[in-house]
Amino acid sequence: MSTIADVARRAGVSKMTVSRVINNSGYISPDTRERVEQAIAELGYIPNALARSLRFKQTQTIALIVTDITNPFFTTIARGVEDTASEHGFSVIFCNTDESREEEQEYVRVLIQKQIDGLLLVPARSTPDSIALLQDKTIPVVLLDRTIPGRPADTVRCDSELGAYHLVRHLIELGHRRIAVLSGPDEVTTATDRVAGWRRALLEAGLPALDDLVHYGAFSVDGGYQMARQALAGKPRPTALFTANNFIAVGAMHALREAGLRVPEDISLVTFDDLPPTMAIDPFFTAAMQPAYEMGQQATLLLLNRLEGKGPETTQELILPPQFVYRRSSGPPPPEDR
Amino acid sequence: MSTIADVARRAGVSKMTVSRVINNSGYISPDTRERVEQAIAELGYIPNALARSLRFKQTQTIALIVTDITNPFFTTIARGVEDTASEHGFSVIFCNTDESREEEQEYVRVLIQKQIDGLLLVPARSTPDSIALLQDKTIPVVLLDRTIPGRPADTVRCDSELGAYHLVRHLIELGHRRIAVLSGPDEVTTATDRVAGWRRALLEAGLPALDDLVHYGAFSVDGGYQMARQALAGKPRPTALFTANNFIAVGAMHALREAGLRVPEDISLVTFDDLPPTMAIDPFFTAAMQPAYEMGQQATLLLLNRLEGKGPETTQELILPPQFVYRRSSGPPPPEDR
DNA sequence: CCAGGATATGTTACCGTTAACATAACGCTA
DNA sequence: TAGCGTTATGTTAACGGTAACATATCCTGG
Numbered sequence: 001m002s003t004i005a006d007v008a009r010r011a012g013v014s015k016m017t018v019s020r021v022i023n024n025s026g027y028i029s030p031d032t033r034e035r036v037e038q039a040i041a042e043l044g045y046i047p048n049a050l051a052r053s054l055r056f057k058q059t060q061t062i063a064l065i066v067t068d069i070t071n072p073f074f075t076t077i078a079r080g081v082e083d084t085a086s087e088h089g090f091s092v093i094f095c096n097t098d099e100s101r102e103e104e105q106e107y108v109r110v111l112i113q114k115q116i117d118g119l120l121l122v123p124a125r126s127t128p129d130s131i132a133l134l135q136d137k138t139i140p141v142v143l144l145d146r147t148i149p150g151r152p153a154d155t156v157r158c159d160s161e162l163g164a165y166h167l168v169r170h171l172i173e174l175g176h177r178r179i180a181v182l183s184g185p186d187e188v189t190t191a192t193d194r195v196a197g198w199r200r201a202l203l204e205a206g207l208p209a210l211d212d213l214v215h216y217g218a219f220s221v222d223g224g225y226q227m228a229r230q231a232l233a234g235k236p237r238p239t240a241l242f243t244a245n246n247f248i249a250v251g252a253m254h255a256l257r258e259a260g261l262r263v264p265e266d267i268s269l270v271t272f273d274d275l276p277p278t279m280a281i282d283p284f285f286t287a288a289m290q291p292a293y294e295m296g297q298q299a300t301l302l303l304l305n306r307l308e309g310k311g312p313e314t315t316q317e318l319i320l321p322p323q324f325v326y327r328r329s330s331g332p333p334p335p336e337d338r
Numbered sequence: 339m340s341t342i343a344d345v346a347r348r349a350g351v352s353k354m355t356v357s358r359v360i361n362n363s364g365y366i367s368p369d370t371r372e373r374v375e376q377a378i379a380e381l382g383y384i385p386n387a388l389a390r391s392l393r394f395k396q397t398q399t400i401a402l403i404v405t406d407i408t409n410p411f412f413t414t415i416a417r418g419v420e421d422t423a424s425e426h427g428f429s430v431i432f433c434n435t436d437e438s439r440e441e442e443q444e445y446v447r448v449l450i451q452k453q454i455d456g457l458l459l460v461p462a463r464s465t466p467d468s469i470a471l472l473q474d475k476t477i478p479v480v481l482l483d484r485t486i487p488g489r490p491a492d493t494v495r496c497d498s499e500l501g502a503y504h505l506v507r508h509l510i511e512l513g514h515r516r517i518a519v520l521s522g523p524d525e526v527t528t529a530t531d532r533v534a535g536w537r538r539a540l541l542e543a544g545l546p547a548l549d550d551l552v553h554y555g556a557f558s559v560d561g562g563y564q565m566a567r568q569a570l571a572g573k574p575r576p577t578a579l580f581t582a583n584n585f586i587a588v589g590a591m592h593a594l595r596e597a598g599l600r601v602p603e604d605i606s607l608v609t610f611d612d613l614p615p616t617m618a619i620d621p622f623f624t625a626a627m628q629p630a631y632e633m634g635q636q637a638t639l640l641l642l643n644r645l646e647g648k649g650p651e652t653t654q655e656l657i658l659p660p661q662f663v664y665r666r667s668s669g670p671p672p673p674e675d676r
Numbered sequence: 677c678c679a680g681g682a683t684a685t686g687t688t689a690c691c692g693t694t695a696a697c698a699t700a701a702c703g704c705t706a
Numbered sequence: 707t708a709g710c711g712t713t714a715t716g717t718t719a720a721c722g723g724t725a726a727c728a729t730a731t732c733c734t735g736g
Contacts, residue, residue, distance in 0.1 A: 001475055003722055014686050019724055027683050044474055049451040050392045051722035054691045059388070061431070061452070069420070072617065075413045082407070082434055091448065093399070093429045096420055110429065113387040114399070136382055137339055221616050246617070253619045275617055278559050279410065279584070281591045284619065341692055352716050357694055365713050389692035392721045 002043040011039035022047060053115065062303060063093040063111045064120045065104060066144075067219070071247065072276050073292050074122065077144060080296025081120060088304055090117070097124040099185065099219070104130060112137055118303045120296075123148050125187040140306035142299045146189045154306065156299040156318045160190045160272070163288035163322035164197025164242065167270040170286065170324075171240045172205045174332045176268060180231040180238040182248050184219040191216060194244045194272060213238065217248070224251025232259055239267060239333035246273035249285060264331030274325065286330040288322035295320060340381040349377040360385060391453065400641060401431040401449045402458045403442060404482075405557075409585065410614050411630050412460065415482060418634025419458060426642055428455070435462040437523065437557070442468060450475055456641045458634075461486050463525040478644035480637045484527045492644065494637040494656045498528045498610070501626035501660035502535025502580065505608040508624065508662075509578045510543045512670045514606060518569040518576040520586050522557040529554060532582045532610060551576065555586070562589020570597055577605060577671035584611035587623060602669035612663065624668040626660035633658060 004022075008015045013032060020026045021036040028036075039045070053059045064081050066074040078094060085092050093116065097103040104124045111119060112133060118140040123130065128151035134141050143155040164181075171179050181198045184191030195216075199209040215230055217223035224247060231238055232255065243249040249271035253263070261267050274280075274287040298318055305311050342360075346353045351370060358364045359374040366374075377383070391397045402419050404412040420430050431454065435441040442462045449457060450471060456478040461468065466489035472479050481493040502519075509517050519536045522529030533554075537547040553568055555561035562585060569576055570593065581587040587609035591601070599605050612618075612625040636656055643649050 004724095005722080015722090016687080016724075017685060020685090023724085025724095027685080029684060032684080044471070046447065046450050046471075046475070048392075048453060048722050049448075050388055050397070050453050051691085052724080054386075054388045054392060054693095054722085055724060057691080059452075068417070069407075070410070070413050070417050070614065070616070072408070072410070072413075075408050075410075078432075079406070079408050079434065082432065086433070086445075091431045091433075091452065093431050094416075094420065095424070095429075096417065107424075109384065110387075112384050114397075114429065115386060115388050133382070133384075137384070250616060250619055276408065278408070278588060279613055279617060281588055281622065342694095343692080353692085354694075354717080355715060358715090361694085363694095365715080367714060370714080386692050389721085390694080392691090392723095393693060393695085395721080 001048075002045045003048065004045070006043055007036065007039045007045050010043065011036045057115070058117050058307075059115050060089055061091045061093060061114070061116050062118045062120065062300075063095065063107075063116045065095045065097060065107055066122045067097050067099050067124055069094060069096055071219075071245075072279070073145075073246065073273050073290060076276065076292035077296035077299075080293040081300045082296075084297045084300035085304075088300075090304070097122075099124045099188075101125045101127070101130065108133055112139065117307050118142070120144050120299050120303060122146060123189075125185065127151075140303055142303045142306070144295060144299050149189065152315045154302055154316050156295050156302060157190075157320070158290040158295065158322050159319050160193035161197040161200070163272055163290075163324075164194040164244075165201045166197075166322075166324060167272070167286070167288050168198045168201035168242055169205075170326065171242065171268060171270060171330060172201060172207070174240075174268065174330060176240040176333050177207055178213070178236060178238045179240045179242055180213045180215065180234065181242045181244070182215045182217065182224060182227040182231060182252060183244040184216070184223075184248070186216040188219075191219075191244055194242075198242055219245050219247055221247050221251040221254070224248030225255045226251075228252035228255035229259075232256075232261075237267075240330070241267065241269045243269065243271040246271065246275060249273075263329050266334055268330040268333070270330050272322075283325070284328050285325075286327045287325055289325060290322055291320050339386075340383045341386065342383070344381055345374065345377045345383050348381060349374045395453070396455050396645075397453050398427055399429045399431060399452070399454050400456045400458065400638075401433060401445075401454045403433045403435060403445055404460045405435050405437050405462055407432060407434055409557075409583075410617070411483075411584065411611050411628060414614065414630035415634035415637075418631040419638045420634075422635045422638035423642075428642070435460075437462045437526075439463045439465070439468065446471055450477065455645050456480070458482050458637050458641060460484060461527075463523065465489075478641055480641045480644070482633060482637050487527065490653045492640055492654050494633050494640060495528075495658070496628040496633065496660050497657050498531035499535040499538070501610055501628075501662075502532040502582075503539045504535075504660075504662060505610070505624070505626050506536045506539035506580055507543075508664065509580065509606060509608060509668060510539060510545070512578075512606065512668060514578040514671050515545055516551070516574060516576045517578045517580060518551045518553065518572065519580045519582070520553045520555065520562060520565040520569060520590060521582040522554070522561075522586070524554040526557075529557075529582055532580075536580055557583050557585055559585050559589040559592070562586030563593045564589070566590035566593035567597075570594075570599075575605075578668070579605065579607045581607065581609040584609065584613060587611075601667050604672060606668040606671070608668050610660075621663070622666050623663075624665045625663055627663060628660055629658050 095107040126148045202209045215227040217227045270286045274289040433445045464486045540547045553565040555565045608624045612627040
């Protein structure tokens with residue numbers, strides 16, 4: 001691996017002159033430039049960004065911490081992030097926490113060591129401490145999808161409460177009166193926000209928001225399956241389920257099928273998130289779709305702005321609206337339940 | 339951001355002593371260790387990995403270049419890579435090329451500048467030049483999913499030819515005689531390998547592998563849609579389609595629906611790749627599933643081995659078998675076509 | 677024809693860390 | 707008690723680049 005010194009030697013100039021040619025700064029005679037460029041080509045010299053970063057204190061690298069990249073919602077966010085970052089000359093390191101606070105802490109430590117310029121974080125049960133380290137080091141952070149209770153921070157997220165409210169209202173308008181909610185971990189803000197939206201819709205319609213209709217679990221297929229089984233055991237059985245993400249919806253569908261229930265004839269289901277259209281042959285779920293790509297994009301732009309020291313002193317929160325699609329998974333409750 | 343010098347000053351020792359405490363090397367008196375550790379805690383000192391990397395010439399960072407992270411096949415690979423890498427103390431930078439050779443080249447350049455320790459690459463129409471740069475710099479590369487014609491290299495991939503062969507044989511056994519193949523770009527080895535498997539199955543059964551049954555296009559929903567329309571216009575119309583990946587399958591399904599054809603009653607469809615079980619309510623495709631997670635994992639292990647200078651001098655190629663699932667998208671051809 | 681700006685190039689020091697090589701005090705043994 | 711290994715700590719230089727400053731030549735206008 002040749003260095004700037006090798007190039008300098010070969011071209012018969014000083015390192016500084018080579019540096020000037022590379023960065024097109026200062027004065028260089030056409031003749032010298034030629035010789036240096038030839039030496040660069042002959043040696044296949046590629047500058048060492050580490051050395052530059054050490055001086056400039058910036059690495060042109062950001063990180064994205066999500067809970068699980070295989071969740072298509074986060075995958076799409078990741079794509080939005082990477083496209084935007086690389087367009088602006090930044091690389092992206094990605095990390096999966098699996099909702100573990102400890103994993104998150106460990107990643108944050110390593111990323112600080114690697115001197116990332118900024119961080120996009122989907123907090124995993126995070127406490128204010130989690131990002132205190134970053135803020136001590138004045139590394140900008142933008143939260144994605146979720147917030148950290150008790151710690152205001154720049155955030156880009158979708159309106160969970162509103163999305164849940166509309167989905168549940170849709171069920172109520174269809175005639176449902178007993179609607180269970182299958183949500184994520186109660187330490188995650190999107191999980192609680194979605195329950196809050198469910199509650200608002202019910203109360204507004206004069207329906208009771210009974211505690212035994214609320215299920216907190218994991219944002220996973222298995223979590224959805226477990227919660228759906230519990231919900232179905234309720235007496236009387238709910239006539240509709242509202243699931244807080246795509247994995248939970250799929251798990252719930254497994255449980256419904258196992259119980260021999262048809263959707264929507266016997267029971268309706270509405271959900272947050274949708275499968276990307278690239279993967280669905282025949283979309284089925286009535287859903288609140290989150291603008292995942294745009295969220296990744298906007299969060300990155302916000303972060304890059306912060307890197308340039310732009311934007312207001314106060315924290316910025318960008319809350320994007322979900323988009324609703326009404327499909328075959330929701331219908332009126334069975335006649336005996338009306 | 340405090341440095342080792344700050345810690346040294348505060349603890350009243352030299353930088354070197356602090357370095358020894360951090361790395362647990364050499365001799366330190368218990369007393370000094372205590373003072374240094376306290377200074378570290380008080381300052382919230384976190385070592386600068388850039389400076390270490392500059393000295394040691396290794397960054398504990400690898401990169402993963404895929405064509406599109408939103409393809410669930412690559413998403414799952416990415417998860418396998420990141421899990422394995424982080425387990426071994428490596429971070430992962432990820433990049434999307436969208437099948438563009440130029441994007442790939444640009445990423446490779448930047449990654450070399452950032453001194454990545456190794457690269458996992460899904461080649462995008464790559465030529466031998468594409469990775470020549472890396473090999474000049476003696477940065478280990480492991481190819482994933484595809485190979486580069488004319489350039490032997492360490493590779494982890496799935497057996498495309500074999501998978502295609504079995505899927506098409508399955509169709510032949512069901513009684514199909516006119517089977518179209520909808521593949522990816524003809525510059526991509528998986529696309530041509532899958533056509534080769536199709537051809538072998540046909541020839542082996544004494545059926546003609548007609549050129550007008552072969553369609554090369556993009557590995558995308560739109561590509562699948564376009565190719566399916568072309569295929570359906572063939573006279574006589576094929577009784578079955580073999581699609582070379584999940585996106586093409588979905589696009590083809592759109593075209594089939596548009597043409598008013600039922601699957602499998604009017605036409606059968608078999609495909610490479612499957613939707614992850616976390617996303618499918620009711621899996622439908624007869625498919626050759628690739629062990630994506632394992633591919634990511636194995637490729638990373640192979641790469642990490644290379645970083646330690648292990649393994650044979652010759653290139654290693656790990657070819658994993660696909661797994662087959664026979665589902666509702668394939669059945670016997672309609673009676674009039676038998 | 678000479679002062680002074682424009683042009684061209686070099687030198688030094690620094691970014692934060694650590695390997696390699698001092699240096700010095702301490703105890704133990706012959 | 708001289709001599710030497712062990713323990714403990716410090717100094718120097720290097721990793722690869724560049725800002726800041728220094729130096730030297732050239733040309734131009736008064």
